[in-house]
Amino acid sequence: MKKIMNAPERFVAESLEGLVRAHEDLVVFGGERKFIRRRHLAPGKVAVISGGGAGHEPLHSGFVGHGMLDAACTGHVFTSPTPDQIVAAMDETDTGAGCLLIVKNYDGDVMNFEMAAEMAASRHAIETVIVEDDAATGPAVRSRGRRGVAGTIVVEKLLGAAAERGAELGALKELGEGLNARIRSMGVALRGVAMPNNPRETFDLGPEEMEIGVGIHGEPGLTRTGFADADAIIRRLGEAILAELPPELLGDPDLRPLLLVNGFGGTPPIELYLAYGLARRFFEAHGIVPVRSLTGTFVTSLDMAGLSLTLALLTPDQLALWGAPVATPALSW
Incomplete structure (x- = not known):
């Protein structure tokens, strides 16, 4: 598969180098280039740290900075x-209040x-x-619990904002664990993934x-x-999400819905916004009216064509934490 790279073994390192140089006002490499951290650490604040394999960009390195992650x-x-x-990363970013690890x-x-x-x-x-938001991998499917997928953005944003406001370590853990029951995601792929060192995609779709x-x-x-039209695709993803959220939460008037449409890396914005419009219509027809939204490419699978929907209640x-600076x-407001 053709990719803009020099060699597979240098692919990740050279990409991270570019990220840091492009955003050097926000981030720097940590010691021995083992991680990326925010340029300006806040003394006495809990250090919020996450990470994972490359190929999901901008997750996680793209979310390092004020109000989100201290290191990835x-x-x-x-x-x-x-x-x-x-x-x-813990040794370099802990400024006295401890470390919170966010793990998919x-x-x-x-x-x-x-x-x-x-x-x-x-x-x-x-x-x-531990982030567990994937509606496709509930207890009946996966004994180790749900996978952590695009809902990770919501968890990292809320916990990062809470830490920025001075929340203590125990309160951050309680907040994060409480979110797991109220965030569900579901994805669809139209094409597999082209790995940098493999001429074939990870799975073949006709x-x-x-x-x-x-x-x-x-x-x-x-x-x-x-394959189906967009209405059918969004309906199927939306129904799976609703089926995996407790009915008492869906009917709770005190909870505010956040709707995220996330591209997997090979889906253009015109399709993502089309999907958002249809997803909005679907959830509103079920009495769920999103009050905040996010649409774009945030948690990818290299160049997979497809997308996921995430509903967070x-x-x-918590909505105020989402809206905090x-x-x-990759994320700025």
């Missing part, structure tokens, strides 16, 4: 960062962040939040096929079905 650790493509990267629920990520927390426990106060329930590592979804205080390479 990046592994090779679809490969978890190593424990020593995570430990180095994939085996490699969970294992390596757990190892890092054990390695650094003697010198840092550490708490961990011209009249699509994959429902995909993750963000190029893995196949729950089911392969015939937030309290007024943020300044990162």
Whole structure:
């Protein structure tokens, strides 16, 4: 597969170099280039740290900065960062209030962040939040719990804003864990992923096929079905999300819906905005009226063609955290 790169083994390092140089007012490399951190650390604030394999950009490195992450650790493509990267990030960004680790629920990520927390426990106060928002991987499908997918943006934004306001470590963990029950995502792929060192895509779809329930590592979804028009695609994703949210939450008048339409890397904005309009209409027809929205390419699977919908049900205080100022390479207001 043709890609703009020099060599697969330098692909990630050269991309991160470009990110830092393009946004040097916001971010810098940490020691030995093991991670990216915000340029200006805030003394006495909990350090919010996340990370994962490359190939999901702008997640996670693109969300480092004021009001979101203090550091992001990046592994090779679809490969978890190593424990020593995570430990180095904690050592450099903990300014006295401890470290909060935000981890997507994939085996490699969970294992390596757990190892890092054990390695650094003697010198840092550490708490961990595991993100579990994928409607396609509920308990009936996956014994290890739901995967962490595009809902990770919501968790990182809210916890980053709360930390910026001075929330303590225990309160941040409680907030993050409480979000898991109220955020659900569902994705569809029209084309597989072209890896930088492989001439084939991760899965082959015929011209009249699509994959429902995909993750963000190029893995196949729950089911392969015939291609359909946009109305049918959005309806199927929306129905899956509603089916995986507790009815008492959907009917809670005190919760405010946030709707996110996320592209997987190979879907142009014209299709994403079309999908947003249809998703908005779908949820409104079910009595769910989003009060905040985000549309764009944020949690990718390299160049996969497809998208995901995320619905988050937030309290007024959490909605205020979503709207709080943020300044990162990929998200700023």
